[in-house]
Amino acid sequence: MTHPTARVPIAILISGRGTNMVALVQAALDGRLSADVRVVLSNRPDAPGLAHAAQMGIPTAVLSHRDFPDRESFDAALADALDSRGVQVVALAGFMRVLTPTFLRRFPHRVVNIHPALLPAFPGMHAQRQALDYGVKIAGCTVHLVDDGTDTGPILAQGTVEVRDDDDEASLAARILAVENRLYPDTLQALLTGRIQVSGRRTVRSIGDGSC
Amino acid sequence: MTHPTARVPIAILISGRGTNMVALVQAALDGRLSADVRVVLSNRPDAPGLAHAAQMGIPTAVLSHRDFPDRESFDAALADALDSRGVQVVALAGFMRVLTPTFLRRFPHRVVNIHPALLPAFPGMHAQRQALDYGVKIAGCTVHLVDDGTDTGPILAQGTVEVRDDDDEASLAARILAVENRLYPDTLQALLTGRIQVSGRRTVRSIGDGSC
Numbered sequence: 509m510t511h512p513t514a515r516v517p518i519a520i521l522i523s524g525r526g527t528n529m530v531a532l533v534q535a536a537l538d539g540r541l542s543a544d545v546r547v548v549l550s551n552r553p554d555a556p557g558l559a560h561a562a563q564m565g566i567p568t569a570v571l572s573h574r575d576f577p578d579r580e581s582f583d584a585a586l587a588d589a590l591d592s593r594g595v596q597v598v599a600l601a602g603f604m605r606v607l608t609p610t611f612l613r614r615f616p617h618r619v620v621n622i623h624p625a626l627l628p629a630f631p632g633m634h635a636q637r638q639a640l641d642y643g644v645k646i647a648g649c650t651v652h653l654v655d656d657g658t659d660t661g662p663i664l665a666q667g668t669v670e671v672r673d674d675d676d677e678a679s680l681a682a683r684i685l686a687v688e689n690r691l692y693p694d695t696l697q698a699l700l701t702g703r704i705q706v707s708g709r710r711t712v713r714s715i716g717d718g719s720c
Numbered sequence: 721m722t723h724p725t726a727r728v729p730i731a732i733l734i735s736g737r738g739t740n741m742v743a744l745v746q747a748a749l750d751g752r753l754s755a756d757v758r759v760v761l762s763n764r765p766d767a768p769g770l771a772h773a774a775q776m777g778i779p780t781a782v783l784s785h786r787d788f789p790d791r792e793s794f795d796a797a798l799a800d801a802l803d804s805r806g807v808q809v810v811a812l813a814g815f816m817r818v819l820t821p822t823f824l825r826r827f828p829h830r831v832v833n834i835h836p837a838l839l840p841a842f843p844g845m846h847a848q849r850q851a852l853d854y855g856v857k858i859a860g861c862t863v864h865l866v867d868d869g870t871d872t873g874p875i876l877a878q879g880t881v882e883v884r885d886d887d888d889e890a891s892l893a894a895r896i897l898a899v900e901n902r903l904y905p906d907t908l909q910a911l912l913t914g915r916i917q918v919s920g921r922r923t924v925r926s927i928g929d930g931s932c
Binding site for chain 1: 838839840841842852853854855856857858860862874875876877878879880885920921922923924925
């Protein structure tokens with residue numbers, strides 16, 4: 509018999525389609541993720557993911573970085589917006605802004621991202637195209653804690669995808685995305701249920717059934 | 721019914737234990753690798769792999785880089801030594817020298833190496849330690865064509881290994897080595913039997929049973 513786990517208030521930040529956001533929300537709705545998704549927030553008002561979130565009954569918000577004079581003031585307002593909703597953990601899902609220490613200090617070791625490459629290979633934009641151009645045979649994705657670099661924080665989990673000889677960017681991205689959509693909810697669940705310990709750059713996952 | 725494939729004269733270059741050299745020689749002796757290992761050559765006279773090669777009945781040679789005034793002259797002598805033995809393909813197995821274009825021009829697209837990391841991550845020395853220090857969850861190894869960079873040539877094959885929470889450098893290196901010892905003969909066999917096409921940085925393996 510397992511004990512039910514309290515649901516942790518989280519926010520999901522997007523800038524576009526928010527495919528991984530949908531996977532996280534669905535996992536929360538299905539009971540596979542012990543999360544209360546308080547808000548899906550976009551820095552772009554035209555992000556298609558906002559409508560998807562609303563259709564799933566999740567509150568949405570827009571905080572445009574264009575309304576702020578600099579990164580620091582945007583990040584302070586972003587942290588305030590999440591704090592006001594009681595958010596404890598922040599999941600990035602295609603959020604195309606590098607967060608400053610101003611923001612990260614407010615959520616220490618509680619901001620998570622997924623990147624479509626086996627970091628430290630191919631950080632930044634167009635990771636799948638970078639992988640194809642380099643000619644790797646194994647691609648994948650990485651769930652990591654966010655620091656103030658670009659895809660440089662401690663790694664929580666990785667998944668692999670074989671590159672096929674006839675892959676183009678779209679076909680490879682689609683197969684990686686299928687792995688992302690499983691890996692991200694699973695890893696976030698481990699974090700929310702206290703089963704991941706962070707020690708410097710190494711992270712250790714303790715045994716648990718992740719029930720919620 | 722399959723046709724026997726002619727055995728290709730190869731050299732294996734080592735600087736130390738030559739663990740992967742032993743795996744390649746064994747594969748050739750077992751008939752899994754269509755190679756006639758003409759020589760195992762070390763740039764260090766004290767490389768323990770030389771004795772292992774001799775025990776398996778393979779001719780050995782030493783060409784010490786200390787006997788040459790510069791890289792170019794060493795590389796020219798090395799190419800001459802291999803040419804004189806009719807070598808067509810060169811397999812590096814822990815050979816700790818970067819080869820110059822002087823050498824590589826003599827064996828275009830015919831020098832192969834294996835590296836204990838998922839390149840382009842963690843090139844150079846102590847790849848397994850680099851991986852542990854970074855905190856990746858998936859490690860592995862890469863068979864690649866050699867160019868004049870450090871572990872930068874076109875990738876032929878990659879294999880993965882899960883990093884365990886209690887791994888140290890030795891335990892991770894041992895599990896990667898087990899994959900190396902399978903991946904290297906298999907990939908070299910594909911190359912020797914003409915089943916790998918190189919197009920820029922991307923390499924394509926055609927279908928074939930690799931029989932020999």
